Amino acid sequence: MLRIPLQAAGTTVAPNLMFTLDDSGSMGWECLPDSICVGSFQVGVMPDMTANWKHGVATADSQSVFNMRVRSPAINLQYYNPNVRYQPWMKKDGSRWPATLATQARVFPEIANDTSVINLATLQSFDRRWCISESDCGASSTQSIYLAQYYDLTSGNGTAANNFTLVQITAAGTYPSVNTPKHAARNDCAGISCTGAEELQNFSNWYSYHRTRMRVAIAGTSEAFYAIPATFRVGYGRINNSAVGNIDGQTTSTVEQGVRPFSLNEGGSKNAFYDWLNQQIPRYGGTPLRRAMDNVGQYFSYTDSRGPWGDQPGTTSDTPAQSCRRSFHVLMTDGMWNSDAAPTEAAKANVDNSLGPVITGVNNQRYQYSPARPYQDEFSNTLADVAMYYWVNDLNPGLENAVRPTSTDPAFWQHLVTYTIGFGVSGRLNPDTALPGLTAGSQTWPEPGENRIANIDDLWHAAVNSRGRFLNASNSTQYAEALKNIVDEIRSINGSESGVAVSAKAISATSRSRKYVPTYSSAMWSGDVEATALSISDGNQSAIWRASEHIPAFASRNIVVLNSAATSVPKSLAFNWDSMTVAMRTQLFGANDNAGRNLVNYLRGERSLEGNGFRQRASALGDIVNSAPVLVKDQLDGQYDFLPDTDSLRAARDSYRKFLTAKKLREAQLFVGANDGMLHAFSDSTGAESFAFIPGSLLDKMKRLSESNYIHDYYVDGPVVESDVYDSGANKWRNLVVAGLGAGAKAIFAINVPVVASWATGASPPTPYSASTSAPSANDVMWEINTASTGFAELGYQLAAPEHGVMRDGTWVVIVGNGYESASHKAQLFIINAITGVLIKVIDTGRGSNASRNGLGGVRLVRNIQKQIVAAYAGDQLGNLWKFDLSSSTRDDWNVAFGTTGADRNPLYTTASPEPISAAPTYVLHPSGGVMVLFGSGKLFETTDGTDTGARALYGVWDNVAIGATSIQSADRVTEASSIVNQSLSNTALSDTNGVFYGLMVTPVDYATKRGWRLPLSIAPGQRLVDDPEVSIGRVMMQTVTPVNSISCQNNYMRRHAFVLDPFMNAIVKPTFDTNADHFINATDSLTAVSIELNINGPATVVHMLGTSESGLVGSGVGSATSQKFQGNSRSAKRDWRQLNQP
Structure with missing residues (x-):
């Protein structure tokens, strides 16, 4: 999972990076630190060979403390450690060198064509100089030793024989023992403990690829450098390369290769770098x-x-x-x-x-x-x-x-x-x-x-x-x-x-007169939120407030932190040193030390500590990258007064309209997550921060934010959503904000946003809440779940917005895909109790494994006319579009739709080649029944995604099962490629337009024989969809991003294109955009133009135009010049527009 923003900008000027390797003789040593086995002699631990940097081998005498110390990972940090998973070196293409059998372990993998092997799993005899200390090696003699062994330091400080326990790794054994769980890092072992075969394989990998310092350097460097972008210019050398040579026209030593683009293409340095790295051996030299x-x-x-x-x-290129x-x-x-x-x-x-x-x-x-x-x-x-x-x-x-x-x-x-x-x-x-x-x-x-x-x-x-x-x-x-x-x-x-990048926007749904633009600067990893007045008739904007200018004094901020040990309200405590428990202080600071008080004050925003051992910041507000903000007051109407008249839902149904009125009696708050470790709430009227929450899942990494050498990481970086849920235990409605942590941690939380108490029928409503009482407090933290929570071991990173609502059994829920980098790498759906955070059910698609990593992305729920959840759609990383049948009032019936083929569950649709689907699909009602599911393929959250140019597309797939009906027939899914009609996009901009538009050549879809359409993204290599599609006024707006390939010292944005499409891909009968900029959309505009290039660096949002259902506005990230009207479809505008206010 990427630790820095990839979507912030296109290709900036690539840096130069020179790597210099220490190839001195000590890099051949098998111990760490030196004092363990270096004195008058340089003593090794493996008897495979001796050389100038290994004069002898530690004795195999089972009574020797020296033997125990050098073969114990607690003393010799270079030796085999059963708590570490050792893997073969990584290759330039991301694959690995072969794992060698313990009975035939390679001795010198770094030496080309060397075939020497050794049997680690049997008692063997060697004629060597055996050493009883680092300064006492006798003459050559023969000793026998079982090589696959280590000594556990079980007591004391390792100076006596009774401090150690010998562990010999055999095929019949279990490690660490039958009753002792394996270390968490040992994910190469399938069970609770490691089998003998698994442990021998790990030891063999250590022996061949990690036993010397040089091999550790090769292993670590191969891992780290694989993630370097192809655009970076990498060179390399070694400290003992004293031979003078010609490098790029200059005479030099040390440097063996000048900087070149780190790609596998011709002229790139990645091929040569890995070839060079994998052949490095220690030289007979010092450390110059x-x-x-x-x-x-x-x-x-x-x-x-x-x-x-x-x-x-x-080269002699004359390019400046x-x-x-x-x-x-x-x-x-x-x-x-x-x-x-x-x-x-x-x-x-x-x-x-x-x-x-x-x-x-x-x-x-x-x-x-x-x-x-x-x-x-x-x-x-x-x-x-x-x-x-x-x-x-x-x-x-x-x-x-x-x-x-x-x-x-x-x-x-x-x-x-x-x-x-x-x-x-x-x-x-x-x-x-x-x-x-x-x-x-x-x-x-x-x-x-x-x-x-x-x-x-x-x-x-x-x-x-x-x-x-x-x-x-x-x-x-x-x-x-x-x-x-x-x-x-x-x-x-x-x-x-x-520079500054826009990550998302939220639009005031009541007046449609404001938008909120979160930004960040990666120079100092600071962030801001700007509230902007928006005239939806002409797109003009003016700033109202900036949150960074209204952060309260550090001692006055309303910041709370989850107390993971709490089982009842309050589940959080004030984020002050004296308020937190000893366990929380230790988790935060590493010790219950009063020096942690300064850390807490720094994290609260104390600026005077900066530069004095604490990182300097541009403001107390951290960078806001991927957390989509939400404005919370009264705009959310779940229409729950349409709920059925049942015992479990009657109270909720009958009180919902009054609850909507109660929500109006409070100040609006804008909620957004930031990579300072907090969810923030800001007053909509002033921009002042009113509340902040630190999830408990982040407490142990909050200290990093203060470090002067801070490396960017994600914290509270997931989208935030608002939800109305009924709490039957308290007999009242609750207004919640729910968010995942994005790439910050594998966790989700829910916070209650205060609403005035209900009042008697006929009585006057109570006094509205002030700005301070409208904000949450410590008592309002409802729950937080992570991989340590019961049932959530398979939870991955939550990059998509949670969904929420009420099931047909009357349970109010939060529903999410399991996300990415889960323990099993399968795609799963989690159904969570919205009030308690308790897991209700996991629905496993069965797709995914360590070898074929998968995860379920953004989820879109389908509700029946009574506003109950009856289905969900979501895509996975292997190109499967899944439907989950939730139509039953019995939980046991909730499952993947469309049955199974053999042992495999059936997706609604699978892309022809595996195209990752990360954004949540959307849908519109289909005229012939069922729904048209609209989605696109692409992802942008892993290191290599920025350079991925795989083919991606936009899709519309007809699920012909009626809403609320059971989806059990495998024949109802879409399996024939011929049933999806390919559409064609011009890959060059249209001429005679004011702006950059692209045309669509439509092949109308006949639903008598077809099930949907596919539009390949062909404007530029690497184009993909990663933002959720939006339905408005009878159209679907689908945005794509494309990494920029141009290189310049000027600011660069990732290229963005907005597609405004007929969701059923009918023939185009009227223009979509004002392509000639005359402020009208009519016959003088291009008929085929359906896509516009947006000069923005964050996702756009559809804004409804006042007084019409015939047009919309693609809101810009920064400035009014990039706004663009589009014309809708009056036949379904009213129906589809109402869905924009849905969560």
């Missing part, structure tokens, strides 16, 4: 990090077209270079620097304690580095000096200085930002805590030198000086995660080029 960093810096100082700043590096391009260097090492200094004399000076050059840029920018903490020190010829040299100097003076500064990097000139990873090494300072002291002057950088511990601090110092980041990893899992975090951060920083 200063020389390596200087060589990389010199490479980035090349200014001709073949160099890293050129438009097409390695992009002046805003960023450049990054990632250096990993397992040791402290030694040997060669930087060859560049100026880089050996005390650069961070010297006045830097004056640099000017666009918009009258001016910068000169003046020695300051935490950058400066008293020493020359350090790694930090080299890093500072290539940050503080303009590396390409011939280019305009137009790099966009960020909150952590003020440089606007061409410079190099360095990230460093220390693998299994620690310095004198703690990078997690020492920076505030270094900034304040209460601590100083220690002096580095040849093979000094302080050189590890210098590695960190180098990252600080270049405005990068230092990450320390103590095991293979942490190394892979550290490198992934760096890649994500670079993606995030580069994404700041997109």
Whole structure:
């Protein structure tokens, strides 16, 4: 699941990324840290071979504490850990190297054509130098050892033999034991525990692909770099490549390949990178990090077209270079620097304690580095000096200085930002805590030198000086995660080029006079909501308020947090240090420590803490990316006065009209989620924040938001919906907001929004609520569910809006697809009690597995004339459109519609090739009975989605089963491809139009023999539908997005097209758009134009035009110039328009 917004912008100028690998001899060691097995000798743990970096092997003596320590993962962090799943290295195409059998484990997979194998699952004898300590290896002798083994540290600190328990992995065993569950990370094991075969396979994978530091580096790097976009320009090298060669016309060492687009296409570097990576072996050399960093810096100082700043590096292209391009260097090492200094004399000076050059840029920018903490020190010829040299100097003076500064990097000139990873090494300072002291002057950088511990601090110092980041990893899992975090951060920083993006809009349904535009800036990950007055007659707009300007003082904010331990009201507590339980404080801060008080205040919005160990923010309001806001007052009318006159629903039916009146007696509140960990409510009249809620599922990751090296993540990022439900236990109606957390966590919550109490018939209504009493409080948190909740283990990330209503058995429910990245990767429907959050039923489609990952996307409910839920539609990631039959009043009858074929449940329709369906379908009544289900294919939430150019389409499929009738006949579904009529879209814009329009060549659908239509999306590769279609005035509006391929230093939006279509795909008889911009839609406009390109960077919304059912408005994201009227279909306008007010 992507951690940064992918839909925010199109292709910005791709950054340069140079990766430098430590290939020193210590990378061949099999222990971590060094002290475990490095002394007078370099001792290994596996007797497969010895070499210059492994002089001997730890003894196999079962009584030896040294044997136990080096073969225990609690002591030797490099050794096999049964709590970790080890996988073969990832290949360039996302597949993996073959898993080798424990009886034939590959010894040297990194050596081409080497066929050496070893049997790990039998007792074997080896003639080796066996060592009883890191400083005592005897002469060669023969010892026998069972290789697939490890020692559990069961007590003590590992200094005595009775501290350990030997575990030998055999095919007949169960691991950890029959009665002990496996670790959560061991998802390679099918059962509660791991079988012997599963454990042997995991050990074999560790042996072949993870047993040395170099192999861990290969494994982690292959994982992290697979996610790098193809547009990024990646180069690589190694620290012991001292041979001088010609790289892009320049003589250099260290660098083995200059930056190139990281694609698999000809001329791309991904093929060569993976070939290079998978063959890396330790070299007989030291750790010349200063020389390596200087060589990389010199490479980035090349200014001709073949160099890293050129438009097409390695060529003599005369295309101008992009002046805003960023450049990054990632250096990993397992040791402290030694040997060669930087060859560049100026880089050996005390650069961070010297006045830097004056640099000017666009918009009258001016910068000169003046020695300051935490950058400066008293020493020359350090790694930090080299890093500072290539940050503080303009590396390409011939280019305009137009790099966009960020909150952590003020440089606007061409410079190099360095990230460093220390693998299994620690310095004198703690990078997690020492920076505030270094900034304040209460601590100083220690002096580095040849093979000094302080050189590890210098590695960190180098990252600080270049405005990068230092990450320390103590095991293979942490190394892979550290490198992934760096890649994500670079993606995030580069994404700041997109500027402000619009994620969604909500329109006031009462006056249709306002819209609410959430925005975010990725430069500092801040957000805002702007309320805009909208004249629906001409589209003109003016701002009313911005939420960021009306956040209350931090101590005054009404913020509550879920108390997961609470079983009764209140289920949340005030988000204050003193109010929270000890367990909640520990979950938030990691300890019941009063230092957490500052963290809470920071998260509440205290700005004075920023820069003093806490991340700087543009405002207290976090970025709002995917959470669609909802305005809550009185516009929702569920028409529940049409409910049937039954014992379970009579009270609800009879009181609903009065409840609608009661909702008018309060202030309107706008609810939206943000990636600051909160659901926010804002007063519609002033924009002031009135309420905020922190889900308990996020409490343990809230601390990350305060970290100065914060890498963007999602928190409360799912759509928010409003729901009216009847609480029979309290004998009253409730008005709820329900939301999933999007990619923030696998969770959903519901909050009650206050409504004035009912009043006696004939009495005057009570006094309306004020703004403060209209907002929720701690008592209004109804429930929150996540994967730890009973029955919800299969819940995935909720990216779609929840649906809600009342079932035919009288139960009020919330209904969602299980979402993405669930435990089993199947597509399932969850039916949840809307009042309690208790699971009522899971309906499993049976489709999906670890090998064929699936998940159910957005859901659309179908109600009968009495407003009861009778069916649901949803698509999955394998191209299946499912119908769920909910027509019965008996829960046991709720199931997937259309029966089964063999053991497989039947979808209503399946795309010809697997096309992911993520957006919720919509529907209109079909003239011949049943409904026309309208949907599109596409997704945009995984790392590789931005470059996916697979064929996608828009669809209309006729479900001919009458609403409310049981759908059990498999013959009623659509299985014949010939029954779907293909339509044709012009892939070039129409001429003679004012705006960019595309035409449709319609082949009318004859429903006597056909079941629907398909419109391939052909305007540009990668075009797809990810936003829910909307029905209005007899038309369906379906929006598509297409990643932009053009590259520029200017802001770029993802291309958006709005399609306004006849839902039945009849012949076009009148124009749809005002294509000639004369303010009328008539015969002078293009008849075929059904799609318009929108110059916006967020989804559009249909707004009904006052006084007519014949036209609509496609609302813009920003500015009025992009609004566009369209003409509807009067035959079904009234019926379909009413559905726009439905949840």
